[in-house]
Amino acid sequence: MYGGGNLFETPKLDELRNEDPIKLKEFEDRIERGEKIEPNDWMPALYRKQLIRMIEQHAHSEIIGALPEGTWITRAPGFKRKMSLMAKVQDEVGHAQLLYSAAETLGKSREQMIDDLISGKSKYSNIFNYPTFTWADCCFISWLVDAGAIVNQTANARGSYGPYCRALDRICAEESFHLKYGHHCVIHLATGTPKQRKMMQEAIDRWWEPLMHFFGPPDKLSVHTETLVKWKVKMATNDENRQQFLDMYVPKIWELGLTIPDPNLKKNAETGLWEYTEPDWAEFKRVINGDGPCNKERLAVRRVAEERGEWVRQAMLAPQSKYVVPLA
Amino acid sequence: MNNIALKDLLYKIADDQLIIGHRNSEWTGIGPILEEDIAFSSMAQDKIGHSYAFFNVLHELGESDPDTTAFLRNAEQFHNCQFVELPIGEYDFSLVRHFLFDHSEMIRFEMLTNSSFEPISLIARKLKGEVKYHIMHANVWIKKLGTATNESIERLQKSLDEAIPFALGIFEESKYEEELANEKIFPGEIALKERWIEQISDVLKQTELQLPDLSLTEARTGGRYGRHTEYLQPLLDEMSEVIKSDPTAEW
Amino acid sequence: MESLDPRIARLEISDDAILQPKEALDQLVTYEVFVQKKDKAAFEHVGIVHASDVEMAFIFAKETFSRRFTCFGMCVVETGKIRITGYTDNDNNIYDQVAKVEHGDGPEEIYEIFHLKKRGKQHVHIGSVEAESYDNALYKAKVLYDDEKPKFNVWVIKNSDILFSDEDDKAIWDTLSDKKYRDATAYRAMDKIKKFKEEQLNQ
Numbered sequence: 001m002y003g004g005g006n007l008f009e010t011p012k013l014d015e016l017r018n019e020d021p022i023k024l025k026e027f028e029d030r031i032e033r034g035e036k037i038e039p040n041d042w043m044p045a046l047y048r049k050q051l052i053r054m055i056e057q058h059a060h061s062e063i064i065g066a067l068p069e070g071t072w073i074t075r076a077p078g079f080k081r082k083m084s085l086m087a088k089v090q091d092e093v094g095h096a097q098l099l100y101s102a103a104e105t106l107g108k109s110r111e112q113m114i115d116d117l118i119s120g121k122s123k124y125s126n127i128f129n130y131p132t133f134t135w136a137d138c139c140f141i142s143w144l145v146d147a148g149a150i151v152n153q154t155a156n157a158r159g160s161y162g163p164y165c166r167a168l169d170r171i172c173a174e175e176s177f178h179l180k181y182g183h184h185c186v187i188h189l190a191t192g193t194p195k196q197r198k199m200m201q202e203a204i205d206r207w208w209e210p211l212m213h214f215f216g217p218p219d220k221l222s223v224h225t226e227t228l229v230k231w232k233v234k235m236a237t238n239d240e241n242r243q244q245f246l247d248m249y250v251p252k253i254w255e256l257g258l259t260i261p262d263p264n265l266k267k268n269a270e271t272g273l274w275e276y277t278e279p280d281w282a283e284f285k286r287v288i289n290g291d292g293p294c295n296k297e298r299l300a301v302r303r304v305a306e307e308r309g310e311w312v313r314q315a316m317l318a319p320q321s322k323y324v325v326p327l328a
Numbered sequence: 329m330n331n332i333a334l335k336d337l338l339y340k341i342a343d344d345q346l347i348i349g350h351r352n353s354e355w356t357g358i359g360p361i362l363e364e365d366i367a368f369s370s371m372a373q374d375k376i377g378h379s380y381a382f383f384n385v386l387h388e389l390g391e392s393d394p395d396t397t398a399f400l401r402n403a404e405q406f407h408n409c410q411f412v413e414l415p416i417g418e419y420d421f422s423l424v425r426h427f428l429f430d431h432s433e434m435i436r437f438e439m440l441t442n443s444s445f446e447p448i449s450l451i452a453r454k455l456k457g458e459v460k461y462h463i464m465h466a467n468v469w470i471k472k473l474g475t476a477t478n479e480s481i482e483r484l485q486k487s488l489d490e491a492i493p494f495a496l497g498i499f500e501e502s503k504y505e506e507e508l509a510n511e512k513i514f515p516g517e518i519a520l521k522e523r524w525i526e527q528i529s530d531v532l533k534q535t536e537l538q539l540p541d542l543s544l545t546e547a548r549t550g551g552r553y554g555r556h557t558e559y560l561q562p563l564l565d566e567m568s569e570v571i572k573s574d575p576t577a578e579w
Numbered sequence: 580m581e582s583l584d585p586r587i588a589r590l591e592i593s594d595d596a597i598l599q600p601k602e603a604l605d606q607l608v609t610y611e612v613f614v615q616k617k618d619k620a621a622f623e624h625v626g627i628v629h630a631s632d633v634e635m636a637f638i639f640a641k642e643t644f645s646r647r648f649t650c651f652g653m654c655v656v657e658t659g660k661i662r663i664t665g666y667t668d669n670d671n672n673i674y675d676q677v678a679k680v681e682h683g684d685g686p687e688e689i690y691e692i693f694h695l696k697k698r699g700k701q702h703v704h705i706g707s708v709e710a711e712s713y714d715n716a717l718y719k720a721k722v723l724y725d726d727e728k729p730k731f732n733v734w735v736i737k738n739s740d741i742l743f744s745d746e747d748d749k750a751i752w753d754t755l756s757d758k759k760y761r762d763a764t765a766y767r768a769m770d771k772i773k774k775f776k777e778e779q780l781n782q
Contacts, residue, residue, distance in 0.1 A: 030668060035668060035698050035699065036698050036699030038666055038698065038699075038732070040663075040665070040666050040732075041666055067584070067587075070584070070586075071582075071583065071584035071585070071586065071587065074585065074586065075585075080760060083760045084760045084761075084765075087758075087760060087761045090646075091647075094643060094646075097628075097643060098626060101609075101626055101627045104609070104627075109606045110606065110629065111605060111606040112606075131583050132583070133583065162698070162699050165699065166626075166699075166701065167626075170626075173647075173648075174647050176763045177761055177762055177763040177765070177766070179763075180763040180765075180766035181760075181765075181766050183766070183768070184766040184767075184768050187768045187771050187772060188768070188771070190775075191771050191772070191774070191775040255772065255776065256772070256775070257775070257779060297580060297582055297587070300580060300592050301587055301590070301592065304590060304592050310605060313605040313607065314605055315631075316605075316607055316630070316631030316635070317605060317607065317631070318607075318608055318631050318632060321608040321657060321659065322608070322659055323606050323607075323608055323609070323659075324609070324658050324659040325658075326609045326611070326627040326658055327611060327627075327658060327661060327663060327734070328611075328624060328701070328702065
């Protein structure tokens with residue numbers, strides 16, 4: 001579950017000046033033709049770097065994203081919800097596995113990536129730094145955060161890097177049930193008892209702003225990414241993704257009689273675009289830099305999981321085998 | 329057919345599966361490596377699925393619906409062995425419990441495939457593939473960690489020593505062993521335990537681990553009769569927290 | 580550390596622990612995983628798992644790659660044991676670059692051959708050859724399996740390095756029918772929405 005956002009670095013022009021112009025042209029032609037880039041192909045260092053960064057952030061978001069929902073597994077109401085939620089959270093871990101594997105093909109080991117996550121060096125989706133106080137919060141994530149992620153992932157699946165696209169195809173196929181499950185849960189709460197309804201409305205009130213943050217800062221505030229667009233690393237802008245999400249899901253929220261805590265939210269009939277209050281981007285920045293309600297806990301849990309699992313991994317080391325970069 | 333005996337058997341199986349499934353699910357998202365996280369979570373789902381199947385049979389025999397039966401009883405009404413309710417501990421304990429419990433589960437289900445009570449034999453046959461994988465998984469891990477490093481061997485041995493008295497509690501006899509055997513519903517805990525000892529010994533022999541002397545070990549029993557450790561009730565409270573917050577609601 | 584998450588609370592994480600990168604390296608070896616999506620279908624590459632050995636790789640691969648979609652068989656092999664050719668593109672056939680190698684320096688054994696027939700897709704098992712080395716196997720594959728269409732990349736693997744799922748364990752693949760909760764179709768609720776809307780109108 002990854003919403004994209006602005007976590008690209010501005011490519012520096014001189015980073016490209018050192019590349020072999022003939023190879024660069026072949027590379028760009030291949031992308032232009034719609035062919036995928038495979039791990040053993042020549043690629044510009046900047047392409048490799050930005051892809052590792054993006055896929056890694058995506059993978060981190062999956063593994064950290066398993067925590068706010070995972071907390072509700074033991075508490076999920078009844079057999080059906082329990083099994084669905086377990087399978088869903090398990091899928092998030094599975095997606096992390098697929099994504100780390102895709103990033104590994106670019107030459108960064110999974111261990112190094114996880115170390116960078118734990119040390120705070122690399123980032124993950126901001127939204128998972130907020131707590132899930134109630135069952136309805138968990139349902140909100142299952143439905144709407146996953147929905148936002150799918151918008152982004154479906155776009156990225158049309159990108160240029162073969163292993164990432166294949167991982168995303170699989171992830172999107174798996175996530176189709178997440179969305180339906182999340183919607184099913186929210187429908188039950190919204191059309192249920194007054195207590196359930198109140199619980200659901202409160203969750204939306206709490207999560208709306210983080211969800212708007214999830215797609216990243218508005219395009220006018222984002223770094224320039226023309227090269228990344230040309231290379232099909234970045235497939236849609238933050239605003240495009242946000243608009244698509246609003247278009248698909250706001251009506252579905254409203255039809256359940258739920259309200260969205262933004263009085264300015266409406267679709268402009270002329271432009272066909274949604275108008276909304278800009279969420280507080282200073283808050284976004286503050287949380288991404290470590291000062292959100294759950295940043296500390298999320299990283300501590302991940303660190304403890306790694307530390308307590310270390311003896312297992314040590315026992316699994318095979319001294320006679322050498323690590324090689326996965327093939328595809 | 330003796331319904332009281334039958335229900336007693338069904339309750340203990342369903343409760344064992346429900347509780348160990350919940351315990352094992354606590355690892356989802358925090359396992360020692362990603363692939364194992366996924367595998368362990370699948371098996372936890374399987375266990376909860378098994379318990380659901382058995383609660384459904386109980387429902388057909390006149391008990392409440394599965395959600396009510398599973399989530400709205402108190403600890404003293406639960407028939408699971410104490411082994412499954414213990415906290416997950418570190419991964420060594422959870423793995424050893426998985427190994428010891430799942431071997432008993434596999435043999436129990438094998439025995440039940442021949443049960444004269446058809447709904448049970450049907451479920452037991454259907455779950456064969458899942459249980460087979462659980463055993464493959466457990467055996468590979470125990471053989472690996474039971475021979476790998478000093479630390480892994482020591483950890484597993486310590487967990488094994490701690491687990492064995494509780495594991496023997498799996499085979500606590502019910503009041504109805506004779507009826508169940510006579511009616512060919514289930515051959516009984518003693519027969520199950522004998523095969524279990526053989527099976528786990530076979531695997532442990534291939535490791536550096538020592539099975540404690542079972543004749544000198546006192547089984548931790550009581551679970552089958554509603555006597556539990558301090559850990560069960562808080563877990564049950566957690567499992568039912570949402571349901572109880574509005575019992576009239578459909579979730 | 581106090582947490583809203585009861586299972587995290589039970590982990591008893593100390594509050595003052597400082598975030599530190601761990602010292603020891605424990606990067607595990609990777610294994611490539613192949614599945615049969617249909618009964619008797621060709622093995623197709625699906626991805627990798629990290630594991631200690633080939634048995635554990637199989638155990639991991641099973642739930643990583645078959646828990647959600649039907650699968651009839653699976654095999655795993657350590658990544659380092661796969662010999663791969665270069666990649667081509669456009670209409671260039673990689674076999675055109677394969678030299679004639681009629682013998683090798685090893686005993687004759689079975690090698691499995693995998694083709695990449697479309698860039699962006701997965702490698703698919705095409706058949707096996709008996710050969711005396713990887714290069715010898717690749718050459719024999721060219722003779723046997725190079726039809727008109729271009730192949731963009733070829734993998735050559737010794738059969739003895741691969742762990743295949745066992746026919747006797749077939750039951751482990753037949754478990755998805757009880758897991759409908761992992762399908763989107765299990766979550767229909769339109770009638771609930773419809774009823775809700777009608778009630779709103781009547782109020």
